[in-house]
Amino acid sequence: MRYDNYIGGVWKKPAGGEYTPNRNPHDPEEILGHFAASTAEDVREAVSSAKKAFPSWKKLSFPERAAYLKKAAEIIRGKAGQIARDLTREEGKTLVEASGETLRAVSILEFFASEAFQPVGEVIPSVSEQTFLFTKREPLGAVGLITPWNFPIAIPVWKMAPALLYGNTVVIKPAELTPMSVYHVIDAFHKAGIPKGVVNCVFGTGSVVGSEIVQNSEIKAISFTGSNLVGRSIQERAAMQGKKVQLELGGKNPLIVLDDADLDKAVEIAISGAFRSTGQKCTATSRIMVDAKVYKAFRDRLVKKTKMLKVGNPLKPDTFMGPCASRGQCDQVLEMIEAGKKEADLLVGGEIPPKPELVRGFYVQPSIFENVPRDARIAREEIFGPVISLFQVNGYDEAIELANDTFFGLSASICTNNLTLARRFVDEIEAGMVHINSETAGAEPQAPFGGGKGSGNGSREQGKAAAEFYTQLKTVYMDPI
Numbered sequence: 001m002r003y004d005n006y007i008g009g010v011w012k013k014p015a016g017g018e019y020t021p022n023r024n025p026h027d028p029e030e031i032l033g034h035f036a037a038s039t040a041e042d043v044r045e046a047v048s049s050a051k052k053a054f055p056s057w058k059k060l061s062f063p064e065r066a067a068y069l070k071k072a073a074e075i076i077r078g079k080a081g082q083i084a085r086d087l088t089r090e091e092g093k094t095l096v097e098a099s100g101e102t103l104r105a106v107s108i109l110e111f112f113a114s115e116a117f118q119p120v121g122e123v124i125p126s127v128s129e130q131t132f133l134f135t136k137r138e139p140l141g142a143v144g145l146i147t148p149w150n151f152p153i154a155i156p157v158w159k160m161a162p163a164l165l166y167g168n169t170v171v172i173k174p175a176e177l178t179p180m181s182v183y184h185v186i187d188a189f190h191k192a193g194i195p196k197g198v199v200n201c202v203f204g205t206g207s208v209v210g211s212e213i214v215q216n217s218e219i220k221a222i223s224f225t226g227s228n229l230v231g232r233s234i235q236e237r238a239a240m241q242g243k244k245v246q247l248e249l250g251g252k253n254p255l256i257v258l259d260d261a262d263l264d265k266a267v268e269i270a271i272s273g274a275f276r277s278t279g280q281k282c283t284a285t286s287r288i289m290v291d292a293k294v295y296k297a298f299r300d301r302l303v304k305k306t307k308m309l310k311v312g313n314p315l316k317p318d319t320f321m322g323p324c325a326s327r328g329q330c331d332q333v334l335e336m337i338e339a340g341k342k343e344a345d346l347l348v349g350g351e352i353p354p355k356p357e358l359v360r361g362f363y364v365q366p367s368i369f370e371n372v373p374r375d376a377r378i379a380r381e382e383i384f385g386p387v388i389s390l391f392q393v394n395g396y397d398e399a400i401e402l403a404n405d406t407f408f409g410l411s412a413s414i415c416t417n418n419l420t421l422a423r424r425f426v427d428e429i430e431a432g433m434v435h436i437n438s439e440t441a442g443a444e445p446q447a448p449f450g451g452g453k454g455s456g457n458g459s460r461e462q463g464k465a466a467a468e469f470y471t472q473l474k475t476v477y478m479d480p481i
């Protein structure tokens with residue numbers, strides 16, 4: 001089946017008439033559908049339809065706009081089973097995770113719909129007793145949303161929901177690898193009766209569709225999640241035009257295990273944080289610093305549990321870890337593992353799983369290295385795959401110093417019962433999101449999401465923080481005549 005762009009409230013064929021197959025990473029022979037391979041002309045049409053729809057969308061009340069979010073949430077919930085299956089088939093994460101992500105998209109829509117009933121702006125005391133001084137938040141206009149493949153429904157929704165609630169119109173470009181999940185979201189908004197032009201979706205490549213969104217002067221702001229390289233180039237291009245930009249980039253997230261930690265719990269936290277979604281989360285655990293007093297006990301339990309993880313077809317209920325999302329991603333992970341073998345000691349994994357039923361898919365074993373030098377590539381570069389580097393440290397001070405010795409600053413975790421050290425960790429770790437006795441991955445829609453250092457540009461998504469990006473403040477001095 002062919003899937004077209006959604007522009008001005010209708011499904012439209014791409015100007016060039018070209019389509020790209022969407023393949024299942026478990027078995028790339030299986031094609032989910034053919035998606036529009038759009039041109040810059042398609043983007044310009046989408047932007048002009050978003051621009052046209054903006055004045056009347058902006059005029060609706062918050063609850064009126066929120067009603068469309070609520071309706072779209074109901075529609076997605078109603079077919080969550082089918083959407084999750086498609087998500088697994090196009091991205092490769094397990095069905096359990098895909099179902100969780102689909103329902104998370106529903107929660108995000110519901111959260112932002114509920115924000116319609118929260119105060120926006122503030123009343124400020126004026127020096128004049130006559131003056132009513134207040135701020136209001138106004139939408140920016142047509143905004144461009146560029147999303148990655150690793151959370152193919154949650155990330156698009158966590159950008160669309162606040163953008164729309166605060167009165168912006170949207171042009172979204174999903175990742176080439178995972179267009180189906182966004183198709184389901186757009187279809188839900190269409191069925192919810194969203195006014196024409198408020199939501200527009202253009203499928204296609206970053207270099208054509210993404211680039212046109214970035215450079216189009218009618219796009220007032222860009223929210224981007226993806227790689228560092230692309231994000232920084234978007235920032236540069238957008239800055240030249242004075243556009244607002246939000247960047248969510250990579251991570252190299254540390255987990256510290258102190259000598260008083262519950263080791264079984266710490267192992268669970270490490271495995272879930274590092275290997276779920278095949279390690280393809282910006283928040284995945286990738287470096288683990290373990291106190292020397294418990295290093296051997298922790299390492300042995302971690303390796304034993306990792307050997308027991310079931311890697312395989314992500315649609316099967318007993319599978320723990322599916323394939324990488326693409327051949328390119330898999331090759332990149334294998335290349336980093338090969339680099340690791342030269343730099344450190346491999347404890348487990350390190351290969352393509354030797355199972356005949358997996359040879360067509362993009363599979364790699366969950367892998368753990370130890371004796372990793374701190375300047376090794378596997379210690380410094382984002383791998384975006386199921387690979388852990390273990391470090392033996394002497395106490396908290398060495399652990400925190402090593403944890404902070406990275407270009408990135410997205411998420412971090414510590415396992416300890418020591419309140420004093422947990423508190424120090426909160427203050428001293430250079431990360432946007434901090435976990436005590438829970439894994440580095442995971443996010444709730446009502447809390448701000450984002451990182452510092454190389455992981456972004458300081459902007460935060462979700463929660464009340466989302467309003468900062470999708471609105472501008474207007475300060476009003478109101479006096480009687």
Ligand SMILES: NC(=O)c1ccc[n+]([C@@H]2O[C@H](COP(=O)([O-])OP(=O)(O)OC[C@H]3O[C@@H](n4cnc5c(N)ncnc54)[C@H](O)[C@@H]3O)[C@@H](O)[C@H]2O)c1
Nearest residue numbers: 147148149174175205206210211226227230248249250282
């Ligand atoms: N911090 C976060 O919240 C977060 C979340 C998910 C993924 N990521 C990061 O994303 C990366 C993996 O995702 P990816 O491979 O999809 O990243 P990517 O940067 O290649 O692509 C992200 C999006 O940008 C588009 N794009 C590519 N080139 C473009 C260009 N020149 N102009 C405009 N758009 C362009 C792509 O088509 C895609 O839609 C990882 O590095 C990961 O850490 C970060």
Ligand SMILES: O=CCCC(=O)C(=O)O
Nearest residue numbers: 151281282283441442443
């Ligand atoms: O990959 C980035 C998003 C991470 C996330 O949503 C999670 O950890 O749950």
